[in-house]
Amino acid sequence: MSDVQVYEDCLRKFGETCGQLGDRVESILLYGSIARGEVRPGRSDVLDAVVVLYDEALQDERQFYDSLEVLIAACEDVLATNLPFHPFHYFSKTESRRAYWAHFLPVWRSDRHSRVLAGNDIRPYIRSVDSDRQFTRATFFSCRRSIQRMSEFLTGEPLTQDASRLALHAVGWFLKAVPKYACLVCGIEEEYPETLTSLAALFPDLEACRFEALKAQLQEETADLEPAEVLLMVRNVLGLYEELHDSVVAWLRMNGEWDRLRGNSTPVTVDQTRSANP
């Protein structure tokens, strides 16, 4: 059996187990490498998926326990394969129509990045709460603090195996999320890896090829990377973000977007706030 076949079998088993949910399922969507048909055996997560249930399945207590039992069983099936795995998402129909995190909308609305495994094609109807678009647009700036936190890996001490794994995970997150936020704040709704092409077009002076280089490094056998190489990647990420930050600010100013963005983010002063102690 080929390695890809193992993924396909896992997917089939997942579909069968979720079939026990019967008419409580409105839709099951896949996204990520499986949906794109780009599985890299041993590296790709086996199941980037979301199960959308009719509201009663999550809001009626008895149905909730039954549904949860099936979802746990589906997770256990996948876990037993020992393939790279994180649990899938689940939502009610109403939640998917109004409160789906905008961060993931570009993936889920795209034919290239998602596909329907079972049930209805609900992708055109998936929405976030009204304020989320603005919130997510500003995430490019607010996530700077999360990125700066990555410098915790650069303590001067050699990385342990666990720390190395966490650092690589953080670098992977950076590569997928930050270019997406940079595109979004500049008005482009795009998903990784297309975001890297868009970045190169938006910021020709940034040497966007450095993002591609990072991507290539992550696609190699990361288990073979020396701790020093991982640390260098983290350092590159910190530097890349700061350069990208300055490029984005310059772009927003040049295109008349800066004041609009800042205007939507005009802070209030603390005099208008109060504190309350228990």
Next chain:
Amino acid sequence: MEALCGDAGGCFRLGCDWRPLLLTQVLGIQYNAWNSRAGSGMIRSLISFPLPFFRDGLLVVMDDDTTDLLPAVLAGNAQRSVGLEVVSLRMSELWELALPDPFKAETFSMPYWIRESGRVVYGEDLRSLVPTSVDTKRLLPNHLEISTYLVRNSLILDCLTKRRYIRLLEGLVHQGNLLMMTALLTRDIWRVYPTTVRAQFVEVFSDGDLQENLALFEENAMRLRGDPTRKELATRLVWLHEEFVRHLWRHSG
């Protein structure tokens, strides 16, 4: 080392021996290192602050003519290594502090803590220039949305599948506390601590269903702590958390 620390009661104290170390590290070795780099700017201000839901922090504000912020970011490592949250930015970038970081809900109230409880340890007092959140009313629905997205897969399904019920319980309590913190922020109440958030929340949100939900959660949590292998108690807690989230949606406007 007695570092900058906030105790469980929320009192923020400065240990007597941390300051010289901080000044040596930040203003001595690293300060020289920063300024030896072409294009590096000068430190404008260092402000320490408590952040009760996460860890105490240090705000590093650089001059606007700092062409490369990376040395300032890296210079914060000595403080990170003793468990401080370090935020580095330029003077003109202070506005970014008002933007909530969706990946760290624990920091949503950070600008309030800097302004109201921060201590200037070097340079100018810029606390009054630190902005607070744009529109706290919008924060709750956004937090509910993100929390729903993240909690169900990376906490609920993960822990139930691996039968880690106490970890699930602790995670749900933490996430519930964070949601309460944000809900209180929508009422302009930010001086909130993990040890007090529940009492403050119950006082402000006097909705009977909500309070009953919290009481049931606590009762079942106690039973699970007494017998950590009981899956039905764990799934009951998940249900109660989901109910709690639905109640909060109704309060989110």
